[in-house]
Amino acid sequence: MRGNIRRVIPLMCALFLLLGAWGAWNLAVNGRRWFSFSSNAYARQMKREVTEGAVLDTRGVVLASTFGEERVYHSDEAVRRATVHVLGDRDGNVANGVESFMSFYLYGFDQPFGEEVKSVLYGTGRRGSDVRLTVDSALSANILGWFPAGKKGAVIVMNYRTGAVLAECSFPDFDPANVTVSVKTDPGHPFFNRAVQGMYAPGSTFKIITLSAMLEAFPDALDRRWNCDGQLTVGGHLITDAGTDLERQVVTQHGDLGLERAFRVSCNNTFARAALELNDRRLRGEAEKFGYNYNFLFRDMVVENSSYPSDNRTDREVAMTGIGQSALLCTPMQVLLSACAAANDGTVMEPRLLQSVTAPDGRETVSFSSAAFRRVLEPAVARTVRELMYQAVVSGTGSRAAVPGHRICGKTGSAEIDGRENTNAWFVGFIDEENAPWAVVVLVEDAGGGGSVAAPVAGQIFRYLLGE
Ligand SMILES: [Zn+2]
Numbered sequence: 001m002r003g004n005i006r007r008v009i010p011l012m013c014a015l016f017l018l019l020g021a022w023g024a025w026n027l028a029v030n031g032r033r034w035f036s037f038s039s040n041a042y043a044r045q046m047k048r049e050v051t052e053g054a055v056l057d058t059r060g061v062v063l064a065s066t067f068g069e070e071r072v073y074h075s076d077e078a079v080r081r082a083t084v085h086v087l088g089d090r091d092g093n094v095a096n097g098v099e100s101f102m103s104f105y106l107y108g109f110d111q112p113f114g115e116e117v118k119s120v121l122y123g124t125g126r127r128g129s130d131v132r133l134t135v136d137s138a139l140s141a142n143i144l145g146w147f148p149a150g151k152k153g154a155v156i157v158m159n160y161r162t163g164a165v166l167a168e169c170s171f172p173d174f175d176p177a178n179v180t181v182s183v184k185t186d187p188g189h190p191f192f193n194r195a196v197q198g199m200y201a202p203g204s205t206f207k208i209i210t211l212s213a214m215l216e217a218f219p220d221a222l223d224r225r226w227n228c229d230g231q232l233t234v235g236g237h238l239i240t241d242a243g244t245d246l247e248r249q250v251v252t253q254h255g256d257l258g259l260e261r262a263f264r265v266s267c268n269n270t271f272a273r274a275a276l277e278l279n280d281r282r283l284r285g286e287a288e289k290f291g292y293n294y295n296f297l298f299r300d301m302v303v304e305n306s307s308y309p310s311d312n313r314t315d316r317e318v319a320m321t322g323i324g325q326s327a328l329l330c331t332p333m334q335v336l337l338s339a340c341a342a343a344n345d346g347t348v349m350e351p352r353l354l355q356s357v358t359a360p361d362g363r364e365t366v367s368f369s370s371a372a373f374r375r376v377l378e379p380a381v382a383r384t385v386r387e388l389m390y391q392a393v394v395s396g397t398g399s400r401a402a403v404p405g406h407r408i409c410g411k412t413g414s415a416e417i418d419g420r421e422n423t424n425a426w427f428v429g430f431i432d433e434e435n436a437p438w439a440v441v442v443l444v445e446d447a448g449g450g451g452s453v454a455a456p457v458a459g460q461i462f463r464y465l466l467g468e
Helices: 002-036 041-049 077-087 113-122 137-146 203-217 259-264 268-278 280-289 315-322 332-343 379-395 450-465
Strands: 062-067 070-073 130-133 153-159 165-171 226-228 231-234 237-240 255-257 347-349 354-358 364-367 372-375 408-415 424-431 438-444
Touching (some): 062 077, 077 137, 077 165, 137 153, 137 165, 137 450, 153 332, 203 268, 203 315, 203 332, 203 379, 203 424, 203 450, 226 268, 231 268, 259 268, 268 280, 268 315, 332 347, 332 379, 332 424, 332 438, 379 408, 408 450, 424 450, 438 450
Antiparallel strands (some): 130 354, 153 165, 153 438, 226 255, 231 237, 354 364, 424 438
16 A cells, blocks of 8 residues: 555656646746636726726827726827727727737736735725837828728738737728727628738738748759640649630730749749649648648737648649638738748748836836747748749739839739639738838738739838838
8 A cells, every 4th residue: 555655656746747837838828818808707806996008009109098987099090990900999899909918917917916915005096007019000000091992801011020010900990989880780890800810812822832842842943844824624623824714715824934933923823733743741731830720829919820721632622722722711910921931031930019018117027029930941942932022023913012222022812712703812022121121911802913902002011111
């Protein structure tokens, strides 16, 4: 009996330590999230007793502050609308906005226990900490004006060297100071944050990933030749190139070409065949490196997981995946991160929103820190992808995002949607300059071609960022 106990005790100790380690890890990863749950009774009670801190943008512009019982937002309606999905609202209509996701700071849960005791002793009300974001509210308000009127979609601007998010807009938007019944019943779902929650086919922006996989799998990838006759049949399914209209007997043919020109003109024929040469396993492996099928747990925001399907993969589906169609689903944030890998020498940074936290006594308790999400590409591969994305803007489908005198890189996409006449228009790209490390993704739903609809919006953002 005693012998048995002696054997069991070390095991129990080990299990106990393991449990403790798991608890600490779980709190570190999910702790902030725990405070933001509206069903959390303890957090709810605490929130009633504390005056919520203010939210400021990167320049110190106050986006939200509390006077008495009332939460007051910025005086300019355009600023309110352009930042509402990042900020969220007090009623929690927007899921995971800063107002709820960062309530840990805004309600002073970060402040030492002594502060709580002091406020009880002296009968003074407690104040939460102020949160300063990386977001530029002036740029965000401009994006509101540049985005095609009446269209749905999303725009994100991020520093690809640090991960700091400069703008995150979703359309349709709404005014948090005036949430009417018509906003709540709008079939366009204005509360929904399309930038990080919307799931879409990536369209030809996925060719960034197919291209990367080709470069990694085949050392001679850039020397290979294909012949595009405009009509590729895979598994009884016809894959055509953009501009093809068989009813009017118009067929886009790119003829003899290599990967460089295929990427620049966004040739579906070539990239569908490239996907088949890679095979499903290699293409999925590449997509997963970029973040597909991964459970994102970023510190400052909740991003829906993007998916690369794992079963029922026929040749037809693999070919369609190579051009970003098939059953692929991703968020605009995922598309942005794909381009950031090329921009930042192969390393994708974690997107961040928090610039600093300041306690009521003026002490800065948290300051910006960047972290790599993961290393995705070898620097040499990233450089090649970057060069091809540069060519796509200089003399390819992304030309309307160009800014004369600057190195703009990008990729367009026009994703077909069942039952809709127009495609979803995509542009993802970046400024390839040391002192302007900005990446942009633009998605306009049901709007037409990425080159004609999304690229011009990105071009305006690039010009603003470059001060042109
Ligand atoms: Zn082609």
